[in-house]
Amino acid sequence: MSQAKDTEIPKLSRELCNRLLTDLERAKRPVLYATKCSLDNSIYNHKVGFLTPGPKKVATELNVSSVKKMSGAIFMLEILLRNIDSGAVNTKRELYYISKGEIKHNSSLKPLDFGDQEESDEIIDFICEMLECYREELNCYANDRGGQTYSQQLVVTETLPDGDKAVVDLSKLGTTPFQPKNRPQNLKLSARKKIDFCLVVESEGTANTLVANGFTKRHNCILMGAQGVPSNAVRGWCKLIQDQLSVPLYFFGDLDAYTMQNIYRTLKAGSAASLIRNSDYSAPDVKFLGVLPEDIKKYDLNDYPVKENDAQEVRALKKAQDALKNDPFFQDKKNKGLTQILNWLMTNKRRCEQQAYFTVDPRDPTMPEKIIVDKIKNGRYV
Amino acid sequence: MAKQAGQNKITTSSTAEYFSKNLQQVGFSSQTKATLTTLKEAVDNALDACEEAQILPDLTVFIEKVGPGSLKNSDQIRIRVEDNGPGIDPEDVPKVFGEYLASSKFGRGRCSRGQQGIGISAATTWAQLTSATGVRVITKTKGMRKAISSTVEVDIKNNRGVMKDRESLDWNRPHGTSVEFLVDGRIQLNGEAGLLNYLSGTTLVNPHLTLRYKVPDAEEQVIERVSKEIPMVPEATEPHPHTMKLGEFIAHSHLFGRVKTSAWLKKGFSRVHEGVLNDLVKAGTAKSLLEKSVDQLSETQFKELFAGLQNLKLMAPSTRSVLSIGEDGFAKSIKRLGAVDFFAVVSRKPAICDFKPVQVEVAVARLEQKNVEAESAVQILRFANRVPLQFDKAACAIVHAIESVNWRAYGIAQPKGGIPQGPYIVAVSVVSPFIKFKNASKETIDASDELVEEIRRALIQAGQKLSKHIRREVKANELEEKIRHIEQFCPILVEGLCRLTKASPARKKKAEDGLVKILGRDAHLTKQELDQAHAVLEAQNAEADSMGNTAEQAQLTENA
Numbered sequence: 001m002s003q004a005k006d007t008e009i010p011k012l013s014r015e016l017c018n019r020l021l022t023d024l025e026r027a028k029r030p031v032l033y034a035t036k037c038s039l040d041n042s043i044y045n046h047k048v049g050f051l052t053p054g055p056k057k058v059a060t061e062l063n064v065s066s067v068k069k070m071s072g073a074i075f076m077l078e079i080l081l082r083n084i085d086s087g088a089v090n091t092k093r094e095l096y097y098i099s100k101g102e103i104k105h106n107s108s109l110k111p112l113d114f115g116d117q118e119e120s121d122e123i124i125d126f127i128c129e130m131l132e133c134y135r136e137e138l139n140c141y142a143n144d145r146g147g148q149t150y151s152q153q154l155v156v157t158e159t160l161p162d163g164d165k166a167v168v169d170l171s172k173l174g175t176t177p178f179q180p181k182n183r184p185q186n187l188k189l190s191a192r193k194k195i196d197f198c199l200v201v202e203s204e205g206t207a208n209t210l211v212a213n214g215f216t217k218r219h220n221c222i223l224m225g226a227q228g229v230p231s232n233a234v235r236g237w238c239k240l241i242q243d244q245l246s247v248p249l250y251f252f253g254d255l256d257a258y259t260m261q262n263i264y265r266t267l268k269a270g271s272a273a274s275l276i277r278n279s280d281y282s283a284p285d286v287k288f289l290g291v292l293p294e295d296i297k298k299y300d301l302n303d304y305p306v307k308e309n310d311a312q313e314v315r316a317l318k319k320a321q322d323a324l325k326n327d328p329f330f331q332d333k334k335n336k337g338l339t340q341i342l343n344w345l346m347t348n349k350r351r352c353e354q355q356a357y358f359t360v361d362p363r364d365p366t367m368p369e370k371i372i373v374d375k376i377k378n379g380r381y382v
Numbered sequence: 383m384a385k386q387a388g389q390n391k392i393t394t395s396s397t398a399e400y401f402s403k404n405l406q407q408v409g410f411s412s413q414t415k416a417t418l419t420t421l422k423e424a425v426d427n428a429l430d431a432c433e434e435a436q437i438l439p440d441l442t443v444f445i446e447k448v449g450p451g452s453l454k455n456s457d458q459i460r461i462r463v464e465d466n467g468p469g470i471d472p473e474d475v476p477k478v479f480g481e482y483l484a485s486s487k488f489g490r491g492r493c494s495r496g497q498q499g500i501g502i503s504a505a506t507t508w509a510q511l512t513s514a515t516g517v518r519v520i521t522k523t524k525g526m527r528k529a530i531s532s533t534v535e536v537d538i539k540n541n542r543g544v545m546k547d548r549e550s551l552d553w554n555r556p557h558g559t560s561v562e563f564l565v566d567g568r569i570q571l572n573g574e575a576g577l578l579n580y581l582s583g584t585t586l587v588n589p590h591l592t593l594r595y596k597v598p599d600a601e602e603q604v605i606e607r608v609s610k611e612i613p614m615v616p617e618a619t620e621p622h623p624h625t626m627k628l629g630e631f632i633a634h635s636h637l638f639g640r641v642k643t644s645a646w647l648k649k650g651f652s653r654v655h656e657g658v659l660n661d662l663v664k665a666g667t668a669k670s671l672l673e674k675s676v677d678q679l680s681e682t683q684f685k686e687l688f689a690g691l692q693n694l695k696l697m698a699p700s701t702r703s704v705l706s707i708g709e710d711g712f713a714k715s716i717k718r719l720g721a722v723d724f725f726a727v728v729s730r731k732p733a734i735c736d737f738k739p740v741q742v743e744v745a746v747a748r749l750e751q752k753n754v755e756a757e758s759a760v761q762i763l764r765f766a767n768r769v770p771l772q773f774d775k776a777a778c779a780i781v782h783a784i785e786s787v788n789w790r791a792y793g794i795a796q797p798k799g800g801i802p803q804g805p806y807i808v809a810v811s812v813v814s815p816f817i818k819f820k821n822a823s824k825e826t827i828d829a830s831d832e833l834v835e836e837i838r839r840a841l842i843q844a845g846q847k848l849s850k851h852i853r854r855e856v857k858a859n860e861l862e863e864k865i866r867h868i869e870q871f872c873p874i875l876v877e878g879l880c881r882l883t884k885a886s887p888a889r890k891k892k893a894e895d896g897l898v899k900i901l902g903r904d905a906h907l908t909k910q911e912l913d914q915a916h917a918v919l920e921a922q923n924a925e926a927d928s929m930g931n932t933a934e935q936a937q938l939t940e941n942a
Binding site: 013014017018020021023024025026027028029062063064065067068070071074075077078081108109111112 | 864865867868870871872873874875876878879880881882883885889892893894895896897899900901
């Protein structure tokens with residue numbers, strides 16, 4: 001986030017408060033507008049590459065029912081602005097406790113007391129939607145999860161809050177990964193040698209195995225473990241690699257509806273819940289390397305049917321059906337290949353895991369690596 | 383294997399002998415149950431007798447511990463029940479109290495509490511077996527100058543009642559009966575199977591009853607009647623052919639002597655008329671068979687006739703023989719259970735379940751004393767022919783029906799598929815001349831699908847009525863909450879905004895005034911809605927009170 005934006009949020013907030021106060025002075029009912037973060041307000045244009053918010057807004061008018069929510073929002077905004085001012089950062093849970101502490105020391109605020117963290121989280125999200133910013137811009141961070149990165153060529157320069165610079169050469173870390181931050185915008189990337197590609201592996205474990213078996217030694221690449229549904233750190237990190245290094249990105253994960261919609265789509269185009277921050281947290285150039293439906297036949301991979309009694313798998317298939325009808329990402333012609341995979345999954349009701357590449361030659365630990373590289377070389381991805 | 387002559391001798395036992403050895407089958411399976419069953423049989427008999435003679439019942443129940451009982455861990459308990467009924471003819475006293483299956487009601491198909499004439503004789507037997515003394519009976523009919531007092535015992539070998547110590551005495555009442563048992567048992571006052579639950583249940587379904595009772599460790603209590611209407615026990619209707627078995631069918635013909643078969647069928651059965659007989663002939667029964675005298679029919683001909691009737695589609699039996707407590711009586715009576723916030727009463731129309739007429743009535747009330755734990759199950763009161771059922775709840779049709787209703791839809795908490803929770807009483811009365819009990823001690827009603835469905839419908843109707851009260855209450859609470867919101871949050875909001883914008887005190891004052899104006903409009907509207915909701919609630923409470931007052935007034939007039 002730029003320095004300009006740092007001052008923008010307090011300015012926007014004060015303008016908002018001023019508008020509310022002016023309305024009140026005139027005995028006019030104030031209305032707050034927030035961006036509607038849902039699929040029905042999502043727009044996808046392949047030239048933009050990620051989901052952007054549509055025109056729909058959620059209006060909150062001040063009345064007996066909403067007065068508590070508005071008072072809570074102003075109360076929390078005050079805490080967040082104080083953090084921005086002092087440079088302090090907090091997690092959502094910490095903010096919940098900070099609000100508790102404030103109330104403890106000021107009994108007149110007692111009615112605002114949050115029953116649980118869910119209530120205070122809701123207020124923080126509401127503030128983000130009103131100011132059209134993401135919580136990292138309000139100095140509210142999630143813990144850094146996923147995105148452990150290995151490379152023999154990548155060098156990261158981090159600008160610290162005090163202005164100092166820290167340089168991390170990933171080739172010096174051995175088998176220790178680099179952990180990207182939730183605020184990757186503070187990082188600057190460079191390459192010691194030309195990097196050919198970046199591989200994002202869904203399973204953290206498989207990423208470790210590839211590195212241990214020498215993947216990063218044999219190839220000029222960046223290798224990253226996504227650890228399931230990508231966190232803000234992973235999403236922002238991929239975007240950064242894409243923008244600053246201009247290397248091709250490939251995603252390697254399971255062949256199932258959940259991976260396609262919840263992991264890959266989020267990495268590539270963001271999500272409906274994060275419409276406001278998709279521009280900074282999506283990497284539209286990332287390609288789906290596999291597992292592809294044709295790989296099952298080509299490499300004789302072990303696949304298995306979707307379990308009818310597994311709620312998560314059944315839900316994912318049902319969601320896939322909805323996605324084909326309503327998700328602008330899957331409806332876009334440019335993403336026809338991905339839509340075909342979703343259709344294949346729904347018709348065949350089968351799934352295949354990324355680790356199935358190990359069945360191809362059980363005695364050759366580098367077999368998955370060979371297949372991956374072969375696929376990249378021959379353009380067998382979507 | 384058949385027993386060979388000369389081996390074990392085959393003997394015949396009397397009914398009394400059988401029951402004296404199997405008292406557990408008729409409600410004497412434990413010491414607490416024995417006390418309750420004895421009381422129950424005495425009260426049932428008293429109420430039935432009063433109803434039969436169209437007398438408003440005044441019952442006095444007296445229970446005390448006399449000393450240690452002869453059984454291990456038991457007390458000797460005196461149970462006395464006095465009524466103002468018609469009294470018993472001295473000739474009949476030994477039959478009533480000392481002979482099994484001697485009843486004026488056996489198999490008559492009426493909705494009386496007692497049916498077979500087993501219960502009170504079983505109580506006498508229990509007293510005789512545990513205290514070596516029978517039942518002490520004082521009775522006086524209208525025509526008698528003096529009352530007769532005697533002790534009745536069961537001659538177990540011959541199933542006969544024996545009167546002992548008979549004497550005449552002066553009794554300061556025109557007619558009535560007093561029975562006193564001295565039995566071994568234990569007293570359980572509280573809980574579902576407690577004596578107090580039995581007594582309050584009995585008063586609930588008998589709005590016309592005045593009950594005085596004295597139990598150990600408590601003052602004497604008087605529960606006044608709330609209705610002066612004595613229920614008319616409808617006469618039994620003729621049996622319906624589809625409810626009979628072949629043997630009963632043939633035996634039934636013997637009551638009619640020499641009459642034409644067609645006349646017997648039309649007179650002796652309900653729902654059999656000329657049209658039905660024509661259908662019978664059309665279906666293949668010889669017309670000549672209907673012309674024959676009924677006493678000349680052979681067994682084969684009876685069989686043919688019976689099978690023919692069974693295959694015909696007949697109208698369901700009449701529902702005229704069932705008796706109802708009535709919504710009005712039930713509504714007044716439920717207030718005698720304690721302070722009630724609000725209640726709903728439903729009297730279903732008599733219906734046919736399993737080919738038997740049945741009437742279901744339901745009362746659901748919320749108690750004022752909310753100290754009942756929110757998660758404790760509601761109090762369920764079950765009644766069959768106006769007798770409380772207190773044991774084996776889980777298997778009962780009434781409980782099955784209660785569990786099948788979605789009470790959450792009416793604002794009452796309920797674990798999934800379980801008994802609802804909260805400070806409520808759910809009372810269900812099933813009245814039928816032929817209640818299918820699961821056992822001879824009449825503790826549980828058999829849960830047939832049709833009966834469960836009928837009870838369920840009654841409960842749903844009651845739930846819907848009750849939910850109107852609950853929802854109104856919820857709405858009133860919500861409105862109050864909204865007003866409180868305004869008062870609490872307005873100052874916080876304005877102060878927060880002023881701090882963030884560094885607004886001057888003048889701006890703050892102006893904003894406060896503006897906010898009060900905006901929310902004042904809401905508050906005013908809210909207040910209006912709240913007043914309306916209160917007015918409706920109060921009107922309903924007043925209506926409920928006036929019901930109670932009418933009853934109280936009726937009582938005062940009667941006392942005067």
